[in-house]
Amino acid sequence: MPDDLRSPGPLDAFRRILGPNGILTAESDLEPYLADWRGLYRGRAMALLRPASTEEVSACVRLCAEQGITIIPQGGNTSMVGGATPEAKPNQVILSLARMNRVREIDTADMTMTVEAGLILQKAQQVAADHGTLFPLSLGAEGSAMIGGLLSTNAGGNTTVRYGNARELMLGLEVVLPDGGVINGLRRLRKDNTGYALRHLFVGAEGTLGIITAAVLRLFPAAKETATALCAVPSEDAALALFRRFRAADEGAVRAFEYMSGIGMGLVMDNIEGATLPVAPGFEHFVLVDLSASREGAGLRNLLEQVLEAAMEAGEVLDAALAESEAQRAAIWRLREEHPEAQKRAGASVKNDVSVPVSSVPELIRRSSAELVKLIPGSRPVPFGHMGDGNIHMNLEQPPEMPAADFLARAHDIMDCVNAIVRELGGSFSAEHGVGRLKTDMMEAWRGGAELAAMQAIKAALDPKGIMNPGKVLP
Ligand code: FAD
Ligand code: 2HG
Ligand code: ZN
Numbered sequence: 031m032p033d034d035l036r037s038p039g040p041l042d043a044f045r046r047i048l049g050p051n052g053i054l055t056a057e058s059d060l061e062p063y064l065a066d067w068r069g070l071y072r073g074r075a076m077a078l079l080r081p082a083s084t085e086e087v088s089a090c091v092r093l094c095a096e097q098g099i100t101i102i103p104q105g106g107n108t109s110m111v112g113g114a115t116p117e118a119k120p121n122q123v124i125l126s127l128a129r130m131n132r133v134r135e136i137d138t139a140d141m142t143m144t145v146e147a148g149l150i151l152q153k154a155q156q157v158a159a160d161h162g163t164l165f166p167l168s169l170g171a172e173g174s175a176m177i178g179g180l181l182s183t184n185a186g187g188n189t190t191v192r193y194g195n196a197r198e199l200m201l202g203l204e205v206v207l208p209d210g211g212v213i214n215g216l217r218r219l220r221k222d223n224t225g226y227a228l229r230h231l232f233v234g235a236e237g238t239l240g241i242i243t244a245a246v247l248r249l250f251p252a253a254k255e256t257a258t259a260l261c262a263v264p265s266e267d268a269a270l271a272l273f274r275r276f277r278a279a280d281e282g283a284v285r286a287f288e289y290m291s292g293i294g295m296g297l298v299m300d301n302i303e304g305a306t307l308p309v310a311p312g313f314e315h316f317v318l319v320d321l322s323a324s325r326e327g328a329g330l331r332n333l334l335e336q337v338l339e340a341a342m343e344a345g346e347v348l349d350a351a352l353a354e355s356e357a358q359r360a361a362i363w364r365l366r367e368e369h370p371e372a373q374k375r376a377g378a379s380v381k382n383d384v385s386v387p388v389s390s391v392p393e394l395i396r397r398s399s400a401e402l403v404k405l406i407p408g409s410r411p412v413p414f415g416h417m418g419d420g421n422i423h424m425n426l427e428q429p430p431e432m433p434a435a436d437f438l439a440r441a442h443d444i445m446d447c448v449n450a451i452v453r454e455l456g457g458s459f460s461a462e463h464g465v466g467r468l469k470t471d472m473m474e475a476w477r478g479g480a481e482l483a484a485m486q487a488i489k490a491a492l493d494p495k496g497i498m499n500p501g502k503v504l505p
Contacts, residue, residue, distance in 0.1 A: 292316070
């Protein structure tokens with residue numbers, strides 16, 4: 031048991047609050063919680079706290095505040111920016127929400143679901159579906175990511191184009207503040223203008239202002255009809271033109287509109303077992319378009335065929351595969367969803383989760399790709415993502431012959447290269463993954479002056495002792 035960290039005092043006190051199942055201290059038990067999904071960071075912690083109720087969270091936080099112990103809230107630990115990973119410092123605990131995973135209430139009249147922060151997204155989707163409704167948030171990590179983490183990062187994902195980010199799917203929150211106080215804000219109201227909208231402060235705060243313990247989520251009518259296609263398109267501009275065609279034909283029908291490059295698709299084919307391309311090989315640009323409607327007989331298949339036919343005539347679509355079954359639809363989605371895993375298996379990569387106005391997406395991809403290859407000859411740009419939201423993962427794969435460490439040593443140059451273009455296009459250096467630990471040094475340049483000062487003032491007011499997720503978000 032290392033030195034400074036594990037004085038019996040606080041550990042015994044945590045044990046009294048949480049019971050024997052509520053705390054882990056053995057090195058081997060802590061291991062999976064100390065490093066992030068990307069393998070960028072590894073920290074240390076005196077314990078993993080696993081509270082089972084809001085009262086237990088509050089008691090643990092109060093104790094931490096008294097003892098000057100810092101707290102790293104953790105959900106599914108799928109952060110792309112090292113947000114949920116402890117630093118290599120003493121006197122820290124990781125507070126996992128995993129045991130707080132109940133659905134407290136589901137109301138299909140009001141179309142709301144009140145759930146605890148540790149509920150895994152896929153489970154939330156399933157519960158909503160079991161009640162004949164839809165919880166629309168959807169992303170590749172949905173089998174692990176938890177509601178508290180998704181709200182704390184204001185996660186986006188594949189359906190933002192239709193339903194908005196996690197923020198738009200939340201009506202009320204229960205939050206434990208850094209002094210242990212509890213905001214009981216689980217209101218199910220569509221309208222509630224009663225002073226500062228505190229609930230929105232905790233969404234996207236990445237655990238730096240408090241711990242989300244439960245949330246009221248919005249539900250939607252279940253999809254009764256879907257139509258999905260993978261299209262090969264000749265250029266980034268053609269991809270955007272296709273998006274505009276669908277929007278013009280029926281904006282409300284577009285559930286997702288995702289861009290992928292030929293290089294990215296190649297990485298998926300090479301690294302993901304069972305991945306097969308349902309269109310001819312050799313194309314450089316792809317689009318996944320997914321339509322859905324909450325009523326039967328909406329004619330989505332016709333709509334899909336008509337728009338694609340017109341786009342083919344205009345030379346904006348070169349080939350297309352339309353899903354004929356749920357299995358084919360899932361197989362098409364898999365090609366998109368496996369991009370992060372395929373990149374991970376293919377070697378070292380640097381991620382740029384950036385956004386620009388939707389109309390600038392083609393320019394972003396073209397210019398960034400050209401500049402990145404100039405910066406690191408032999409590297410392979412892998413742009414993919416949520417084109418309909420202007421959010422592209424402008425990632426770069428290492429040159430095959432370059433040692434991974436040499437490539438990763440250039441990570442900041444690579445990010446700066448993309449960010450310079452993003453800035454010119456009026457975009458953001460973090461579209462949906464957040465700032466975490468990875469991008470704190472960008473905050474001064476992008477959000478400096480009054481904006482950053484206001485954030486720091488909020489942090490100081492709510493967390494004067496600085497115990498909530500230090501080293502994240504703010505420089
Ligand atoms: P964690 O990683 O555990 O934590 C994330 C942040 O929230 C940390 O700062 C943590 O301290 C804080 N936090 C966690 N729980 C709480 C809580 N209850 N209260 C306060 N703070 C808390 N993101 C997208 O937006 N869109 C995508 O399409 C997407 N796809 C992904 C695909 C893959 C394969 C992977 C690995 C990740 C992807 N992500 C995506 C990133 C990640 O899944 C999201 O950021 C997600 O919201 C994190 O949820 P989590 O439960 O894993 O949170
Ligand atoms: C996605 O859209 C995620 O798949 C991950 O946001 C993006 O791996 C990435 O860069
Ligand atoms: Zn994404």
